[in-house]
Amino acid sequence: MERVVITGMGVISPLGHDVETFWSRLVRGESGIAHIEHLDTSRQKVQIAGAVKEFDANALFGAKEARRLDRFCQFALAAADQAISQSGLDLDQIDHERMGVYVGSGIGGIQTLMNQSGTLSSRGPERVSPTLVPMMIPNMAAALISIKYKALGSTLAPVTACSIGNTAIGEAFFNIQAGRSDIIIAGGSEAALTDISLASFANATALSSRNEEPGRASRPFDADRDGFVMAEGAGILILESLSHALSRGAVILGEVIGYGASSDAYHMVATPEDGSGAARAMKLALTEAKLTPADVDVISAHATSTVIGDRSETAAIKQVFGEEAYRIPVTANKSMTGHMLGASGGAEAVALVKSLQEGIIPPTINLDHADPACDLDYVPNEARSAKLRIGMSNSFGFGGHNSAVILKRYENE
Template sequence: MERVVITGAGVISPLGNDVEQFWNRLVRGESAISTIDTFDVTRYKTKIAGLVRDFDPETLLGKKEARRMDRFCQFAMAAANQALADAQLVSDELDRERVAVYVGSGIGGIQTLLEQEAVLNKRGPERISPTLVPMMIANMAAAMISITHGFTGPTMAPVTACSVGNTAIGEALRLIRTNGADVVIAGGTEAAITEISLGSFSNATAVSSRNDEPTRASRPFDQDRDGFVMAEGAGILVLESLSHAKKRNARIYAEVIGYGATSDAYHIVATHPEGRGAYQAMKLALQDAGIQPTDVDMISAHATSTGVGDLSETLAIKKLFGEDAYRVPVTANKSMTGHMLGAASAVEAIALVKSLQTRIIPPTINLDNPDPACDLDYVPHVAREAKLAVGMSNSFGFGGHNAVIVCRTFDES
């Protein structure tokens, strides 16, 4: 069975539009949450989000191509181009029939849909763009990466809500292990900060309304948390079989060694209050990796800053790790980025890889008044240096989707 390694990464995020800027700000504990200024939020309960700034798709992708893509697709293309350049992968010698693309989105091209609905209402059906459907559908990010680079291996767009990125990485792991591809471009993307989605989340009381203190709004595991903060962006990784990576003398960042996926089978939006599905997904990921809970050096938590969600994840970790749960540092990237929905777990996977590389665990910021029921080591306020070899990343989504990956520092043996 092939071993699977990570050789490239690309990020578009509220903390920065490349891996290094994103990582440096994450380690410094900077919040990227701000007041929404892309549309009028006067009537909205929630007025804050993690917006991608200084993103010029026409410069990055070309004017003609950028106009054919919804923002979620633009993010994915930009991040994929970064990842491919980082991996030094695209060359005439590459067998494109053996390159797959597994990139998904939780929502897809909702901005394009809203814009064309406005055209329908104001100007009639004759003026609806013929590109509405291809720009809107959630598989188009994967399709455009495949089309642009001529990758003709399997192309898939998982739609598992906020666990999309880990689903893509995990399924890519399985594909490479079974010799279905040499390389998989894997990750997630999202651009859903729109009037209608913000209004829906606000009315569902799922998002924070700490509008006067945007940078303090996302506060996983804190007693005063009042919901997640919407964010946007993309995270794309290049996964390769070890044999393929070694053949081309690629730089290897880390190895993906385990994947577990389950369903809560409980509720359309709420996680199981006891974290049963999360526990099972973590357990399966460790079994797939062939390791024990005692081998795990850090956990990147899903930790969206919701009351039930943070508690259920804590309970799941305690159930799996037992007393060892108090030893393992747990970090919550969303305290700084906000919740990037379908992009979240792929971006967090990249952060996990950076942690394994640098031996630094990013902090969980805004943990000022810890919830007594959430009593693990969440690396509060300040990043921490630590001896790291194995890390786990959790991701859970609406509908009860759970996806967990395990990575480790690369060792030839």
Template sequence: MERVVITGMGAITPLGNDVETFWTRLVRGDSGITTIDAFDTTRFKVKIAGMVRDFDAKELFGHKEARRMDRFSQFALAAADQALADSGIDLEQVNKERMGVYVGSGIGGIQTLMDQHTLLSDRGPERVSPALVPMMIANMAAALISIKLGALGATLSPVTACSIGNTAIGEAFFHIQSGRADVLFAGGSDAAITEISLASFSNATALSTRNDEPERASRPFDAGRDGFVMGEGAGILVLESLTHALKRNARIHAEVIGYGASSDAYHMVATHPEGDGAYRAMKLALQEAKIQPGEVDVISAHATSTELGDKSETAAIKKLFGQDAYRIPVTANKSMTGHMFGAAGGVEAIALVKSLQNGIIPPTINQQERGEGCDLDYVPNAARPADLNIGISNSFGFGGHNAVIVLKKYKG
């Protein structure tokens, strides 16, 4: 079985549009949650989100190419370009039949759909773009990355709601581990901060309404949490067989050693109240990694800042780790980025890699009083130096999809 390593990373986030900016602000405990100014929120109960700022697709791709992509595809392609550059892969030297793309999106090109529906309603069917369908379908981010790279290997777009990033990374891990590929770009992208999405989540009473204090709205595990905050962006990683990486003398960021997936089989949107699916996914991931729970040094939680979700994830951690649950630090990146949907897993995997490399655990900000049932060490409000070797990252999604990856500091 091939060992699988991470050799490249790229990120577009509410905290910055490259890995180093994102990481610096994450460790500092900055919030990327701001007032929405992309559209008029006068009639909306929720007016805040984790928005990507200073992103100019026309500058990155040119006016003509940018117009042919929905925002989620623009994010994905930009992050993939960063990951390629970071990896140092020479596209003229790699076997492109053994290079592929595993990148998904939870919601796809919803803004394109809404824009074209407006055109249909206002100006008639003759004005609807023939590019509507290829721009909005969720596999287009992966397709565009594949086209840009000339990647001829497996190109897939998993759709597992908010666990997409981890699903993509985990399935890519299995594919490379089995010897079927040398290089896979893996992660997720979403750009769902639109009028219709905001209205729907708001009407479901799923979102925080702390509009006057946006930077304090996302507060995982805190007693004062009142819902999640929408976010957007992309996180893409380059996964590579260790054999291939060493052959080209690549810089290796970390190693992927485990992946576990499960289903709650419980409810369309609500997580299992006891965290049963989350527990089983974590257990499977550790079994795949061939490690014991006590060997885990840090947990990157899914932790969206919802009443049931945070409580059930805490219960799942305690069930699996026992007394070690109170020793292992748990960090929640969404306290600063908001919930980036399909992009969350990829971005949070990048944060975990940086933690392992630098020996620093980013904080869970906005911790004032731990909520009922939330009694673990959530690294409150300030980053913490730590001796880190192995970390896990949790991602869970609507429909009961659970995906957990295990990363290890690379030591040769």
């Protein structure tokens, strides 16, 4: 079985448009959540989000090409370009038939759909763009990355809601581990900060309405939380077989050693209070990695800042780790980024790689008064230095999709 390593990473996020900016702001405990500027929110219940600001698609792609790309594809391509650049891959020297792309999106090009729906209503069917469908379908980020880098191998666009990033990384891990691919570009992208998405989530009472304190709105595990904060962005990793990476002298950033996936089979949007589905995914990841609970040094929680979600994940961690659960630090990146939906898992995997490399755990900010049902060590409000070797990252999605990946600081054993 091939070992699977990480050789490149890219991020577009509310905290910055590159890995180092994103990471440094996470470590400082800065919030990327602010009042929404690109929409008229005067009639919206919720007026805050983790928007990606100052993203210049025209500068990156040219004005003509940018117009042909929905924002979620722009994010994915930009993050993939960062990851490819860091990886040092010589695209003229690789076997393109053994290079794949596993990049998904939960909602796809919803802004393009809404724009063209407006065109249909106001100007008639003859004015609807013929590029509507290819711009909006969720697989297009993976397709465009594949086209750009001539990745002729396995291409997959998982749609497992907010579990997408981990699903993509985990399934890519299995593929490379089995020897079917040398390289897979993996992660997720999302750009769903639209009027209709915001209204729908708000009317479902899923979002924080702390409009006057945007930086304090996302507060996982805190007793005063009142919902999650929508966000957008992309997180992309280059996964590579160890043998391939070593053969070309790549700088190795980390290693993927475990993946587990499960379904709650329970409810369209709610999670079981006992966290049983999430626990199954975590247990499977540990089994795949041949680890015991005592081997894990840090957990990057899904932790969206909803009451039932945070309590359910805490219960799941206790089921899986037993007494070790009280020893292992748990961090919640979404306290600073908001919930990047299908992009979350990819971005949080990037953060976990940086944690393992640098021995720093980003804080869970806004954790002032912990929910009594959430009694683990959530690294409140300030980053922490620690000896880190192995970390688990959790991602869960609507429909009961659960996924957990386990990453390891690279050691040339």
